[in-house]
Structures are given as C-alpha cells and as structure tokens.
Amino acid sequence: MSVASIHKPVQQELEQVEQAISEVTRSEIPEVQKMLEMVLSASGKRLRPTIALLAGRFGEYRPQHLVPLAASIELLHTATLVHDDVIDDSDTRRGQPTVNSRYHNASSVMLGDYMFAHAADLICRTESIEVVKLFTRTLLAMAGGELTQDMTAYEYGQDTMQYFHRIAGKTASLFATSAEGGAKVAGASEEWTKSLHDYGENLGMTFQIVDDILDFEGDEAELGKPTGSDLLSGTLTLPSLLLMERHPDDNPVKKLFADKQNGNEHLAQAILMIRDTSILEESHAVARDFRDRAIASLEQLPDTADRASLAEVADHVIERRS
C-alpha cells in the first residue's frame, strides 16, 4: 500500500490542508519564511491529516472544520519534531539538515513555539471547545511523554509496560486525536467516536513500534539517520528491552549505559545481537498485534469505502520501510 494510494480518497481535502499549512509559512521575515519552508516542505507522509479526514466522513461531512483540524494536527506534529531535534541535538531528519543544525537552538525553540501557536489558531477554527479540549489533552500527553523519556534516559531498570505507556503519550495520543477529532467534527455518535479513537490509538502504537524497529533494522540511507540512534541517546525501545529481558545479567545495553565513552562499540554489539536473534521478528509481531487491534476497532463502523481506507492506512504503517 503506497502513500499515494492511501492519500487518494482524500486527495482534494489534503490539497486544502497543504494550502492551510502553506498560508502559515508566509512570514514577513524572510529568515522565518525560509526556516518554515525548510521544516514544512521536508514533506512527511501526512498520515495524521489523512486519518482525520477519513474519520470526518463518519457523520456529517464538514470540510470547513475538518480541514483546519487536519492542518492543525500536522502542524502540531511538525512543531514537536522541531523541538525534538533541539532536545535530541539532531543534525538530520529524513535525510535533511535540521533547523537547529542549520541555524541555532534559539531559532528552533522560537520556530516551534510559533508553529504551536498556529496549530492552536487552526484548531480554534473548528469552532468546537470539545475538539480544542481534545487537542489540549494531546498536548499534555505528548509533553508528558517527552519529559518522561528524557528523565528516564540511561535508566536501566525499565520494562516494556513503561515503554508502552511512554509511547502512548508521545505518539499514539496524536493519532487517537486525529481520528477522534474527525469523528467529533462530524458529530458522529459516541460509539463511533470511541471506535475511531481506539483505531487511532492502536495505530499510533503500531506506528511508534515500527519506528523503533526501523531504528535497528532499517537502512541508514533510507531512514536518513544513523542506526541505533535511540539507544545511543539512552532511550530504551521494544527491541532493546527484549534484548535485556533475554540476557538480564550480561548485555551490551547495560555496558553502553555504564560506559558511554565506548558507546559506539557497545551499540554495534547490541545491533548485532538484536539483528541475529528473533527479537526483531518478535517486535514485528507486537506491532502486528496493535495493527490488528486498530482494524478490529473499525468493526463497529459501517462497512464503507472510508472504513476500508482506514484499514489500508494501518497496513501501510506496518509495511513501511522508512
């Protein structure tokens, strides 16, 4: 399932979303305009807006509120990436130089804040305090998840439950809000809204787990970042947690956290062990399990082409290689 084919059913509205986003990038200050273009044109897959637009078809179709919702979510997502790159001190993202590497941290902090402000402005255009509250809860979950990740970096005693909890806040909450927000804008029934929320949440979990697998399995050139970068910066994800579970007493993760100076050596060992064993296959199985739950959540909804499209998004997320 290619990105182009999952975009197809909402192609027209997606163009309006791009339009709404590009209006935001117009700044009086040339330097700001340049930074915004740099960030927003490093085009992602627009998965979240696609989900919001599809979910908005389960009820009364209101593009005048749906397009700002979808644009707001994508802008919020991109704003968090800008701040994440400062936090992680990343030089590249999707193979492109980051704002903080090209400019400086101060610019990235301000640019992220400016994009947050525009995301908040767009969400208000849904004219629904309920949707704004949903957006706000997501902000809290994401910011909380990010803080937890940072504060527990290089902490050896974490388990998979803590990992699931962390990625639920950091990633799945925004996917859940994409789907639930679409349903709310459409005035969908409570039952459908709940189904779409569950779909989004499970899909978000799938997305993050696949991301974390790709960090070990993926091709550096395709990913646009070095392999194992999460582990090197002290973040435990599913594959490294499974490695630790299997070798509780002696494993390269423990060595890496205890001896950061020789980090790259221990990292290479960890990557080898993770790739050599069934850990990656097991991780994929966990991701597939969340994908299945996402698709099962759709069962309450009428069996329409839009429902099939949402299922196809889930398949794309599990199959992606970058």
Add this chain to the structure above:
Amino acid sequence: MSVASIHKPVQQELEQVEQAISEVTRSEIPEVQKMLEMVLSASGKRLRPTIALLAGRFGEYRPQHLVPLAASIELLHTATLVHDDVIDDSDTRRGQPTVNSRYHNASSVMLGDYMFAHAADLICRTESIEVVKLFTRTLLAMAGGELTQDMTAYEYGQDTMQYFHRIAGKTASLFATSAEGGAKVAGASEEWTKSLHDYGENLGMTFQIVDDILDFEGDEAELGKPTGSDLLSGTLTLPSLLLMERHPDDNPVKKLFADKQNGNEHLAQAILMIRDTSILEESHAVARDFRDRAIASLEQLPDTADRASLAEVADHVIERRS
C-alpha cells in the same frame, strides 16, 4: 503602591489561582516536579492574573471561569520566560539560577512545552471558544514578537516605531488578553470589553518600556541581572534607540554591533551616555504617556472600587524599581 496592596482586592481569588498553578506543578517525576517548583515559586508579582481578576468584575462575576483564565495566563507567561532563558542563554532570572543553567537546554524546552500544554488546558476550562481564540491570538503575537526580536538582533537600522510594534506583540498582547479575557468571561458589553482591552494593551506597553529603562537605570542586585544585558545581546530598546537618534553618526551602539568582541567596553560607554543625558527622563515620559492612556481607557467604565484598583495597578507598574 506596593504589590501587596494591589493584590488586596482580589486576594481570595489569587489564592485560588496559586492553588490551580500549584496543582500543575505536581508531577509523578521528581525531577520535573523540582524544575516546576523552581520556575513557579520564583514568584513574580502576579500582575496579569490580578488584572484578569479585576476585569472579570465588570459584568457577571464567574470565579469558576475567571480563576482558570488567570492561572492560564500566569502559566503561559512563565512558560515563555522558560523558553526565553534558553533563547537568550540566560543564567539568572530575578536573581535565581534559570532552569537551563541548572539543568540543560533540552529540559527547558520540554518544561516550557509542558507548561504551555497546561496553560492551554486551563484556558479551555473557561468553556468559551471566544476566550480560547483570544489566548491563541496572543500566542501568535508573542511568538511573532519573539521571532522578530531575534531576527532583527544586531540590526542597526531600527526605529522607535518598529520597537513599539515589537513590544506590542511580545508583551502588551498578554496584558491586553488578561483584561479582555476577564471582560469576556464576565460577559461584559462590547464597549467595556474594548475599554478593558485598551487598558491592558497600554499598560503592557508601559510595563515593557519601564523594563527596558530599568535595564539601563536599575540596580544589578535588585534586578537580578547585569545592566545593559538587552543591548549586549543585540536588542535595541527605547533608551538605546533614543541615543542613536541623537548621535546618528557616531555612537557606542553602532560600535558595539560592529565590534562585538569589545562589547563590554562599548556597552559601558553606552550606559554612561544614556545615564548622563536626558534620555532616561524622556523614556520615562513615554512610559507615563502609555500609563495615562491606560487610565484614560478606564473612563468608559463605571466609577467603582475595581476601576480604581486597575488604575492603581497602572501606577504600580510605572513606579516599580525591579
């Protein structure tokens, strides 16, 4: 007019505001809790909540919405300070070490985002999409003002009009929203709401101009930061702009921007010239003029004790020494 006496008319609600803010500081993560306490207990004067609470008395008094509004505004204000300290790379604020100096920039970025999220959560508790929109417009104005300030740093060709425009976004917008938000929560008439907005905006201009005067005139120990720090970091404010107007061809500001390596030498010269001439008196006159406009804006309102209290806040702002 002391801070205690301007708090007095809204003492009870201010305590509820403190309560709402302190609920936010409770985090499961001890490190986060510590950082939040560090930021929020470095107690400011709570001027903005005081204004919001007083403005909320011109109409139907609704403390259940007014207290979240006031708490949200103070939290947003503090969040911007946390990010400002990263942007300006400041080590101290109000004489206390900043989060970025004690921890690291990444923590400050995340902490600021977390506080923004809580501010957004609180503003939604006003249950008014109109008030949320006001909050959002302020976010845009503040973020835009901050970006403009950074992008025009060390730019020599600025004039006082650009300065007024910049501080209107950076500072006055949040004061305007404090007063206008209070009026909106109270369901005040359009005329009163406009009066209160104008009061807040003019008071915000006064506040920032006094701040910028204190940066040259004030006592380092009282201010908790070195004299002339704005100019040293390339930000032109009213006193330095007036100095440049008087000596367009040869002045230490020009030298400072052209020769940052000997920055402190040129800065000392600029401070001497600003203190020696009538520039500070002229700057004070401009601040008083905005204060007068703030008080004149109140004339449309009924002549109550609350109106008198708002006028007293304006007097406090002009008289403050730190």
